[in-house]
Each structure stands twice: as C-alpha cells, then as structure tokens.
Amino acid sequence: MADILPPDMLERSRTSPGLLSNAEKDRLIERGFLGLYRWYASRSQETRNWNPDRSFDWRAMKQDLPPEVITVLQGFFAVEQYAPDFTSNLVHLVRRSHGRSHFQLRWGSEEEKHADAWENAVLFSGQRSPQWIAEYKERLKSQTWELPFPDAIHNLVYTVFQERATQLNYLNMMQIAQGKSTRPHLKGIADPVLARVAQTIAVDEAAHYNFFLEGVRMYLYYYPERTLEAIKNVIGQFSMPAAQLVPDWNAFFETVYRAGIYGPREFQRDVMQVAFRNLGIESRKALEEGIRKTREVPDFEGGNFKTTAIWDTFDYGQVEGDVRRLHVKIQDYEKNIGFDLYDPTEFVENPEVPRTRREAATSNESAADD
Numbered sequence: 001m002a003d004i005l006p007p008d009m010l011e012r013s014r015t016s017p018g019l020l021s022n023a024e025k026d027r028l029i030e031r032g033f034l035g036l037y038r039w040y041a042s043r044s045q046e047t048r049n050w051n052p053d054r055s056f057d058w059r060a061m062k063q064d065l066p067p068e069v070i071t072v073l074q075g076f077f078a079v080e081q082y083a084p085d086f087t088s089n090l091v092h093l094v095r096r097s098h099g100r101s102h103f104q105l106r107w108g109s110e111e112e113k114h115a116d117a118w119e120n121a122v123l124f125s126g127q128r129s130p131q132w133i134a135e136y137k138e139r140l141k142s143q144t145w146e147l148p149f150p151d152a153i154h155n156l157v158y159t160v161f162q163e164r165a166t167q168l169n170y171l172n173m174m175q176i177a178q179g180k181s182t183r184p185h186l187k188g189i190a191d192p193v194l195a196r197v198a199q200t201i202a203v204d205e206a207a208h209y210n211f212f213l214e215g216v217r218m219y220l221y222y223y224p225e226r227t228l229e230a231i232k233n234v235i236g237q238f239s240m241p242a243a244q245l246v247p248d249w250n251a252f253f254e255t256v257y258r259a260g261i262y263g264p265r266e267f268q269r270d271v272m273q274v275a276f277r278n279l280g281i282e283s284r285k286a287l288e289e290g291i292r293k294t295r296e297v298p299d300f301e302g303g304n305f306k307t308t309a310i311w312d313t314f315d316y317g318q319v320e321g322d323v324r325r326l327h328v329k330i331q332d333y334e335k336n337i338g339f340d341l342y343d344p345t346e347f348v349e350n351p352e353v354p355r356t357r358r359e360a361a362t363s364n365e366s367a368a369d370d
C-alpha cells in the first residue's frame with residue numbers, strides 16, 4: 001500500500017463485500033494527497049514566499065552573540081543543508097504518487113531556503129569566516145543522508161515527528177533571540193534579525209508538519225493497524241535527521257539541551273504528545289497496549305478482517321472528523337479553481353470504522369442529501 005502499488009486485480013475478490021479493497025484505499029489516499037498538495041503549493045506561494053537573502057536585514061545582525069548561539073545556528077545549518085539528500089531520497093520513494101512526489105519537490109525547495117537562511121545567519125554573525133564555512137560544508141557534503149526507514153509509511157510517520165521537533169527547535173531559538181531565555185548564559189539577548197529568521201522558518205516547519213500529519217491521518221483512517229504499528233516503531237527509535245552525519249553533533253546537541261531548546265523532555269511533551277493529540281492517540285502506553293491486544297485477535301490472512309480491536313487504540317471519531325475536514329478544504333480549493341467541474345475529490349467513509357446507531361443514522365442522512 002505504502003508504495004502506491006498498481007491496482008491488484010486479485011485484490012477485489014479477497015475483499016469481503018461492503019469493505020474497501022486495498023487498491024481502493026490507496027486510490028483514496030492518493031487523491032487526498034494530490035488535492036492537499038495542490039492546496040499546499042498555492043498556499044505556500046501566497047503566504048510564505050520569502051527569500052533567504054532579501055527577506056532579512058542581515059547587516060543588522062548582532063556581532064556579539066554568545067558562542068553557544070553560534071554553535072546552535074551552525075547545527076541548524078548542518079542539518080538543513082542535507083536538503084538535496086532528503087528530497088532526492090523521498091522523491092524516489094514516493095515517485096509513483098503524483099501528490100506526494102510533487103509535494104516533496106516543493107518541500108525540498110522550502111528546506112533549501114532554510115539551509116541558505118541558516119548559513120547566512122552563521123556568516124553574518126561575524127563569528128565564522130567564509131573559509132571556515134566552506135570547509136565545514138565540504139565535510140558535511142562528504143556524507144550522504146539516507147532514509148531512516150525502508151518503506152513509505154514509516155518515513156511519512158517519521159517526518160511528522162521530525163517536522164514538529166524542528167519547528168520546536170526554531171521557536172525556542174526565536175525566544176532566545178527575543179531575550180526570553182531564562183538560562184543565565186543566554187539571558188537578555190536581543191537580536192530582532194535572528195528572531196525573525198527563526199520565526200519565519202518555524203512557520204514553514206509548521207506547514208510541513210501539517211501536510212505530513214494530514215497524510216498520516218488518512219493512513220490511520222484507512223489502514224489503522226499498519227499506521228499505529230509504524231507510529232510505535234518510529235517513536236521507539238526517534239532521533240533528529242543527520243545526527244550521525246554532522247561531525248560535531250554531540251557538542252551541538254549538548255548546547256541545544258543546555259539552552260533549553262530541545263532534549264528528551266521537550267520531545268516527550270512538545271513533540272510526541274502534541275502529535276499524539278493530533279492523531280487521536282491518548283498516550284504511548286495506550287498505543288502499545290492497543291497494538292498488543294490487536295495481535296490477540298485471530299488474523300484472517302489477506303483480508304481486512306483483523307482490525308476489530310484496533311479501533312479501541314485511538315479516537316477514530318476524531319480522525320474521521322479530521323479526514324472529512326481535510327476533504328472539505330480540498331473541495332473548497334477545487335471549487336475555487338474549477339476542478340470540481342471535471343473530477344472533484346470525494347471523501348469515502350471507511351466501512352470498517354465502528355459506528356454507533358446515531359452516527360450511522362447521521363451518515364446515512366448526509367449520504368441521502370448527496
């Protein structure tokens with residue numbers, strides 16, 4: 001499913017009547033991604049069309065920032081400058097999905113801006129020479145970033161946590177640059193240029209987080225078991241991208257931790273719990289427990305039958321509501337352009353989702369209204 005396989009003709013006969021085949025689920029997810037991507041690209045151009053050179057008054061950057069801040073900026077730059085590796089690997093992984101592969105190109109162009117902006121920040125801090133930066137870049141580029149997981153669903157889930165973690169890093173850097181840090185060594189810094197850079201990039205990261213989050217919600221809605229399993233696996237071994245590639249990573253991580261920007265506590269509270277809330281998952285414990293219970297249910301190989309217990313693992317009502325809302329957003333966009341005249345994106349309920357009598361009644365009503 002995750003690799004957007006061609007429709008399998010045998011699939012249909014294996015699916016019990018009334019349920020969606022995997023091919024149909026894949027088609028629905030792909031349509032959702034395509035619609036979301038079109039909406040995203042337009043939104044990105046309208047609201048976040050900044051330039052890493054021209055959008056900031058670089059010459060006004062403070063020249064006496066504490067060395068810890070420079071170490072952090074350098075680390076941000078080091079991670080972001082792998083944008084071509086991130087992009088080429090991810091594009092290749094999802095190349096058969098129009099919505100996802102085209103999105104990854106757009107995403108890559110935004111990540112590339114982040115790399116250039118952080119490099120400018122390092123340069124204009126006045127504390128690293130252009131020669132030093134050039135050598136550092138060469139060292140970084142001698143390594144290649146590879147995908148953290150072999151399949152598309154795990155990488156999609158990973159990206160949700162990674163984007164949120166990155167956003168958090170930048171928001172906390174913004175706070176420092178606004179003089180809001182409570183750490184003695186970082187107190188009272190006021191660098192409006194740096195604060196704006198951090199804020200601008202954090203807004204992009206929030207948009208990335210949202211795109212991938214909507215993607216994971218669609219997978220969670222149509223393929224709850226595999227998706228929850230992927231979430232469990234990803235949080236079990238989460239680390240920031242390029243941690244193995246950046247030569248001075250430990251110094252960077254230590255500095256980031258001491259600055260109160262990011263560490264295990266922030267990951268728990270401001271990354272994992274936030275993403276869980278957005279995915280209708282109560283806690284890590286509830287997730288692991290739910291998966292364990294699901295495994296106790298007999299498995300009818302090849303069918304869609306074994307998902308009964310999985311529905312207790314997360315708030316499927318919330319996720320269905322979110323997937324519906326996503327489709328309304330896509331439909332509004334399509335109406336705006338005129339796509340609806342030809343081939344509108346439709347939301348299709350997953351019939352496996354358990355329904356209370358009341359819910360079933362309302363969903364029949366709305367079906368009748370159509």
Ligand SMILES: [Fe+2]
Pocket residue numbers: 080110111114166205
């Ligand atoms: Fe970024």
Ligand SMILES: [Fe+2]
Pocket residue numbers: 111163166204205208
């Ligand atoms: Fe990002």
